Amino acid sequence: MTNWTRKALLLAVSAAAAAGTLTAVGAPVAHSRPAGPAASPLAWGPCAPIPGTPVPAGQQCATLRVPLDYRAPGGRTVEVAVTRLRTDRPEARRGTLLALAGGPGGSGVQRLAQKGEALRAATEGAYDLISLDPRGVGGSIRAGCGIPEADRHMVTLRSWPAADGSITENAERSRRTALACARDGGPVVRSFSSRNQVRDIDRLRAALGERKLSVWGHSYGSYVAAGYAQEHPDRVDRLVLDSTGDPDPARVGYGWMTNVGPAVALRFPDFAAWAADPAREAEGLRLARRAEDVQPLFLALARELDREPKESNVPGVPLTGNRLRQALHGSLNSDTGFAPLARLIRSAGDPQGRPVLPPELAGALPDEDASLTMAVICNDVRWPGPDSGYARRVAADRARYPLTAGLPANITPCSFWKHDEEPRPTRITDEGPSNVLMIQSLRDPATPLAGALKMRAALGERARMVTVGQGGHGMYLGNGNVCGDRAVSDFLVTGKRPARDTHCPN
Structure with a gap:
């Protein structure tokens, strides 16, 4: 089995109501001088083959250089693999949509290859589609x-x-693994974090010359997406959180794991x-x-x-x-x-x-x-x-x-675990634009409704949630609920979302 396929590894209204009263969010995104850090232009070229996953015609790949340690921005840089699939309807283009894979460990390059054509069709060509392999994944900097x-x-x-x-x-093995990473993992392994992924995303946005990004985050990617919107609320246009965990900053991954039972x-x-x-x-x-x-x-x-x-x-x-x-x-x-x-x-x-x-x-x-x-x-997090x-x-x-x-x-x-710096998970709050749509299965085996409801509560009036009667993990363009797919696609294309939380039965 290849590295591409080894992906780790880790919640009652009628269907008509989901398409009922809607409110618009966000106007077309204009290009302007990008906010944030300067970034070198990207040199786009063909993507390398992905075993078992056909790469859509027109999908391109590039390398983004980012600081290994953002506390020393002038020091060593590392490579992050990025990818894009441009709209096939330039006249309909309204901006750029970032698709974030799950995990930790999911490849954005692979996810865009898997979902890009369906996403481009569902959003009627409204976006150039982009993604990235987070540090440690696929074509990005790797270390063991x-x-x-x-x-x-x-x-x-x-x-x-x-x-x-x-x-x-389990305890002996856990101690052995943590000591190995402290001894041999080096600064690259210590840089693998959600906070650095958020920072790298903003570097990608700047390199693209975009003032704002729309974002679709799946599973763990939805946590990163919410963190990016919290850290940079003025740089996010429309945000979709698909299959979301509890964002409690005191627990993060520990909380996600305890919810699995x-x-x-x-x-x-x-x-x-x-x-x-x-x-x-x-x-x-x-x-x-x-x-x-x-x-x-x-x-x-x-x-x-x-x-x-x-x-x-x-x-x-x-x-x-x-x-x-x-x-x-x-x-x-x-x-x-x-x-x-x-x-x-x-x-x-x-x-x-x-x-x-x-x-x-x-x-x-x-x-x-x-x-x-x-x-x-x-x-x-500790x-x-x-x-x-x-x-x-x-x-x-x-x-x-x-x-x-x-x-x-x-x-x-x-x-x-031995920490290189004190963990500072982002606290998700209701401060920011009201431009978030959540989609969530009632019976998700990885990110249950109970955790997603905590994300929903944290976001307050910034968000609306569409729950889906289909069981499984990953709802948008993933588990076959037409009502849920339509709600997300309509939001991404028109900016309209349900006026209140709603439900799509099977």
């Missing part, structure tokens, strides 16, 4: 900590407790109903006669694999209980993940079966990818220390949310 291979599998990099619920190995519990019934549907019989994927029997079946199978891992299609990488749980977590982001998950469960429960592991579970992540994923969430009661919290979370088996409450390298 020298994390041992055994610690770079998804089920070891993420702190899944042992079969008996103990976290001793209830998020998965809310989403799993969608999979259970699908897996118990008689339509699955002909596909060989029906797991139970009744939806309520699917969770006990899954939990029993995971416990059996805890006791006796099963040989998989990958030599030396058996299907364990935690690998099955990790596969579940990744499969719930979209209904398209249901069939592969059911197939894995069926083969795991078949005495003659040999489970085929999903690509992300088939081996260790590259050191640079594993290091980046840890570094961003650890650099952003996490509770190693002696703050993780074992107790894991036991409670494990009992309350058995599908995630204590992972969301567990210790991580962030508990041992």
Whole structure:
């Protein structure tokens, strides 16, 4: 599996009401001398091939040089890969739209290749589309900590407790990873942070000669987008936050992780109903006669694999209980993940079966990818220390949310992290223009509605929220709700958004 495909790794009104009374936000954006730091012009050229992702005709790539350390702007610079797809209707162009990928670890160059043509069509050519690979990702500056291979599998990099619920190995591994990054990560790894991504975005805006950007942030990208709008409210035209986490500046990534237990519990019934549907019989994927029997079946199978891992299609990488749980977590982001998950469960429960592991579970992540994923969430905010009661919290979370088996409450390298500078997460507030539209699934397995509602409350009258009845993670142009897609596209094209928070049922 290539670096491009290893992406980490981490919420009642009628549909007609969503298209009801609307208010306009923002006039066309005129070019003027850019505010903020000076930046060298970008030298655009063809993008390098992306394995498994066709690059749209006309998508271009360039390199943006940014300070390694913004506290020393005249010092060393590093490269950030940037990309653009110009409007195919120049007469309709009203500005530039920045698409921010999720993660941490998502590639903006890849995301624009995946979504660019659909986004250009949905917004009727109103924008030149741009994105970037954040530091540590894809074609941008990369660095690793020298994390041992055994610690770079998804089920070891993420702190899944042992079969008996103990976290001793997790704590030892977390300490080992944090010390490796402190010793060998260097200033580049220490520069991987949301705050630096915000700074780099403003450098990109200046290099493009744009006074303002519109922004569509997805998942973790929505947190970065909200931070950019908070830090530079006069430089954001229209802002879409898609699948948003709790912005509490005292918690940030720690808060996102603790929300995963209830998020998965809310989403799993969608999979259970699908897996118990008689339509699955002909596909060989029906797991139970009744939806309520699917969770006990899954939990029993995971416990059996805890006791006796099963040989998989990958030599030396058996299907364990935690690998099955990790596969579940990744499969719930979209209904398209249901069939592969059911197939894995069926083969795991078949005495003659040999489970085929999903690509992300088939081996260790590259050191640079594993290091980046840890570094961003650890650099952003201080996490509770190693002696703050993780074992107790894991036991409670494990009992309350058995599908995630204590992972969301567990210790991580962030508990041992050494900070280059005191983290200062941006506090999202209601101070700024009223130009934000949020879109959010009611049953999001990664960024649940409860966290998004905290972002909504923080933004106050700056925002409106469209909730969507379709379960999954990533709603706009992602999970097939026409009403939700229309609400976002109309906002980006016309500036009109619902007069109040509204809902799009399935």
